[in-house]
Amino acid sequence: MSNDPRYISNLTRDTYAIILAGGRGSRLHELTEWRAKPSLYFGGKFRIIDFPLSNCINSGIRRIGVVTQYKSHSLIRHIMRGWGHFKKELGESVEVLPASQRHSENWYQGTADAVFQNIDIIRHELPKYVMILSGDHVYRMDYAGLLATHAESGADMTVSCLEVPTPEAAGAFGVVEVDESGRILGFEEKPQLPKHLPEDPEKCLASMGNYVFNTEFLFEQLKLDAQNEGSERDFGKDIIPSIIKDHQVFAHRFRSALSNEEAYWRDVGTLDSFWLANMELLSPTPALNLYDAKWPIWTYQEQLPPAKFVFDDDDRRGMALDSIVSGGCIISGATVRRSVLFNEVRVCSFALVEDSVILPDVVVGRNCKIKNAIIDRGCIIPEGSVIGYNHDHDRAKGFRVSEKGVVLVTRDMLGLPVGYE
Secondary structure, three states, rough: OOOOHHHHHHHHHHHEEEEEOOOHHHHHHHHHHHOOOOOEEOOOEOOOOOOHHHHHHHHHOOOEEEEOOOOHHHHHHHHHHHOOOOOOOHHOOOEEEEEOOOOOOOOOOOHHHHOOOOHHHHHHOOEEEEEEEEOOOOOOHHHHHHHHHHHHHOOOOEEEEEEEHHHHHOOOOOOEOOOOOEEEEEEEEEEOOOOOEEOOEEEEEEEEEEEEHHHHHHHHHHHHHHOOOOOOOOOHHHHHHHHOOOOOEEEEEEEEEOOOOOOOEEOOOOHHHHHHHHHOOOOOOOOOOOOOOOOOOOOOOOOOOOOEEEOOOOOOEEEEOOOOEEEOOOOOOOEEEEEEEEEOOEEEOOOOEEEOEEOOEEEEEOOEEEEOOOEEOOOOOOOOOEEEEHHHHHHOOEEEEEOOOOOEOOOOOOOOOOOOO
């Protein structure tokens, strides 16, 4: 791959990025009942959509469209507040592309249809390449490498892929079969017996849901797909399988830029994976470094006072250990261990919070004990509540307990007004 900065800048300048951010996130249950998955909070102060958006900006791609559909109010509000400062007259923009029946009477029917219905907007940008990105994964990636792979291979389409242990991919990921040159020979959506890598029978290549197309080739394939009555209008299920035989479709292996090892990427699509990905950030040297000034994760943030820890008595001491505590939080004579606290969380005296993810504006009452939990935004936990210690009791209170024992608590479960995003 050429490292000439001018070569890379030309590639990124000639690219328009479409971020598909209309996902429902049904496996997150009540956590996405009032918000799209890409607008879900992550890492103490961010939302998931901030990661692909930051990847674009840090990679030099500054023309971006965000496709929205499912319960998108909080997502659109966040994008307008945090990403609405780009200047169109300088050749940069982050635009929201809601489902608006531009080319049919239907809302977006699938990932391919979401792009097809915005063909006129993309064409107006006159890009040489169109990059299509999933909006609901957490990762850091320099897209310049993906673009260079695409340009230098002479591909019509390039699929960004991760090396995944074969048992882990079974029934979970779209899997590509490649030859030694990286050309894709086959694609299966969530196969039970994935095709392994030519050089390693223990691993396979899983699609990340990120693609690069030559613009006119993309338009041609989307129009053909729109005419196919049997299509599900999906890139993985329809577009890729239909083109790999007669066109140049290549895989790009996503690796860490520093070590050439498998890079950090998380699909936080279940309660357990969402909880675990947040817990991983508490490591002294986490795989996802949110403190790297050379690759910042941008977001919208309110102007809040610093976190405060009060009382230093023998029987109540405000402290947080091995934790992330965001602005506006007050730990008042309580103990927080191995937890992620988002903005403006209040933990009152004699409470104990352990191994938990506490979303913004939560109040944990006096003498509460909480562990292995996800507390949704705006919850007020009554004084003396015990959560995460007895799952039968948790279920009896109406809380959801995940397969691995993580307890989800939402406002609705506590009898509080719902719809707080």
